[in-house]
Amino acid sequence: MTASNGAAIDAVADLAGQCSTDIPASARAMATLSLFDWCVVALAGTGQPVSRIIRDLVLDEGGRPTASVIGAARKVPPRAAALANGTISHALDYDDTHFAHVGHPSVAILPAALALAEDRDASAAALRDAFLLGAEASIRIGMVLGREHYERGFHQTATAGAFGATVAAGRVIGLAPAQMRSALSIVSTRASGLKSQFGTMGKPYNAGIAASNGVEAALLAERGFISCDDGLGAAQGFLATHAATAADWPAVGGFLFEDIKHKFHACCHGAHAMIEALQKLMTQRAIAPDAVASIVVRVSPRWLKVCDIKAPRSGLEIKFSYAYLAAMVLSGIDTAADHSYADAACDSAALRRLSQRVTVVGDAHISDTETEVALTLPDGLRVTGRHDLSVRHAPEVIANGLRRKARALLGDERAEAIWTSIAGIDARSARDLAALLRG
């Protein structure tokens, strides 16, 4: 690591202390959409086995009831609520992604901000701004940690996420600049999370521990806990010990958070560009499923290790299978609804037959967010399409998509009630939002 890592903690502390009036409206709009989407995904995941386990743990502990737990009537202390809510909201893996950060910002950051905003009775707008700044910090730290950190086996959602959660939590409780630096150094010895948990309950738990670590670090700093000067960039700080890739803090104007991508399909984000490209093609050309003789899908080679399961044996594996997901799109199955990914879908002869017509090709000229598809029809006609997730859409377009997703997951009435509440965020308290999540 080079000396320039010393700049990291200063940059994060500056970001955390940014004046509210300097936050662009465009970034705020995206943060509000992520807040809505997070509530929806969290509520949809409330019945998952991992959600029940973590919720029962914190409810059984009890304690000062100041922070809501998703799907529970009783409240718990903020550290515990953050642990539970981070885990529950990532249980379906249907939350947002930031590709440059290499991770899921909302599930690690929002539960930390919400737990303390509810505890301190902050406004919903202050909660949203704290979340936005924390998410921005986690994205930038995620970029500094970079590809090497991820390839080594660390999970940015959890590691960079813990720092972002600290920023959000510290902002909500009004830490002074020196306290914020202390909180960041405290969390440097607590931040953790490994990718070897993927495919198990440990993946959503990683988001919960990040959120809980952020709350704990902020509360300790508020009480006068003294850590080292720079737990992030010091010689044996977090960056140096955790295989950080970059030597330099990213020089950016504006908010990288604006590139946040929400999931509109309940599967691995690596397959979303393919689904979009195929859906567009099928609709435009009005192609019947069985009219497709073969499909070639071209993706960034990095995804081949992530979501190219050829013959899925479970609903979870379908979510990581280009071939099967392509077959579902051709068959007109709703990829937005989680129930489409039942284990029984693996037994569909029609889907299996279609999936066998799919060839996936890694192409180093294609970015992480792009996919090209080429369909061959029986008469030899070849039609092609592509989609790039990195293209930004207007907030209204995203909002419409998220509302459709919410209705699919929660039903019309509940989805629209949440939408209405969050659309009126400037008149709400954090406690109003927390009330939406209780059982």
Next chain:
Amino acid sequence: MTASNGAAIDAVADLAGQCSTDIPASARAMATLSLFDWCVVALAGTGQPVSRIIRDLVLDEGGRPTASVIGAARKVPPRAAALANGTISHALDYDDTHFAHVGHPSVAILPAALALAEDRDASAAALRDAFLLGAEASIRIGMVLGREHYERGFHQTATAGAFGATVAAGRVIGLAPAQMRSALSIVSTRASGLKSQFGTMGKPYNAGIAASNGVEAALLAERGFISCDDGLGAAQGFLATHAATAADWPAVGGFLFEDIKHKFHACCHGAHAMIEALQKLMTQRAIAPDAVASIVVRVSPRWLKVCDIKAPRSGLEIKFSYAYLAAMVLSGIDTAADHSYADAACDSAALRRLSQRVTVVGDAHISDTETEVALTLPDGLRVTGRHDLSVRHAPEVIANGLRRKARALLGDERAEAIWTSIAGIDARSARDLAALLRG
């Protein structure tokens, strides 16, 4: 990492499930002594600033009152008690050390075992055995992580300690073998702790997070939480991602725990062999302090980076200063009493003058646990002495030393009350022992 790391989780799970009747009495005797010493050091550290901060945090959260907090009248849930008690008991840095483990086993493991033993109303003997097995696991994992892990910046007390705390906690609550493996894989994504916290409140906090992580992992596994198959030795498991040194699990008969070393001086363990050698020499030869013209101290080169501060500016720095500590021994100051390390001691002209006569030499032929001292008297006479901490002493000898230390720290009455209670461990419950620690 080689494939043989796959053996690690099996070995740890086997150790955790070891039949009580197979535990040798000699290991149990040492564990009982460590239990006594831990109680003493924990109570002595109860008023430290970091102790107050962490205790206030968990007391303020409250919750189901089943586990005692050192120095508090009220109880809290086990996860919280473990966090507080690990931190409080390491606040003075006066607890035991295992040199092969490169760390402090008791402060990370005992708080986890005690919190759940009290919660479940286990016997004190079961608590002691669970602690012993957890400590043994942490020592062996610490050895596998090894020097490279430590030099990279990780703190075995916290990292290996979290696995040991999981073993101890899981043993207390009676996890089945498959649950114990789950718990170990759960904690693999939660274990953390950096050496860059040394010299700050973050060092004792590292012990607290290890203890708390162990309790959390055991409780989640008990509730059916499913993690990956092998979070320790898998391709991107804890060992591979955290710079483990060794490829092989140590093949040992018996308990490495029996090499545990208790501190009889309230300073860095690296200086203890020098203090012992000097004290022996001064007593045997009846040398007056000012009769010493010069002192040469020969130590393992690794300690030069740890405890060779030439001119300490605080009581804490005195604890890491060969020269100043030698001057204290020559002057007959009690190095066992924490109050001897007041900041004001730095201003003593007599100590400063004596300390300037000390030369410290790194010698690669000297082990971590040895020190040689050579004193030159004004008439040119040269007397030499040495001490090796690795020499095992009879339990009675250690017990006498620990009781002296306890009386120096807590006063005769309290020290002997704790001694009596722990000496009768087979007739006690964990709740009896926990009662000794409350305020």
